[in-house]
Amino acid sequence: MTVQPLMSLMLVSCMCILFSAVASLIGFDIARLVQAPVNRAIVWGSVVALSVMTLCVAVLAIVMPLLA
Secondary structure, three states, X not given: OOHHHHHHHHXXXXXXXXXXXXXXXXXXXXXXXXXXXXXXXXXHHHHHHHHHHHHHHHHHHHHHXXXX
């Protein structure tokens, strides 16, 4: 791989991490909105973050070979 695909992969990975963090905060807020305790809300936010990150990695695994 040359430098350009690696840099674009790093940029997209950072965007996926940021998107996962935002989705995690939204999941935490929704859990708190339905009166869940804080420790349960943290678990819900973590599950959302894990799910979104898994989805991003799966999409990257499909898209990156198509671009190379």
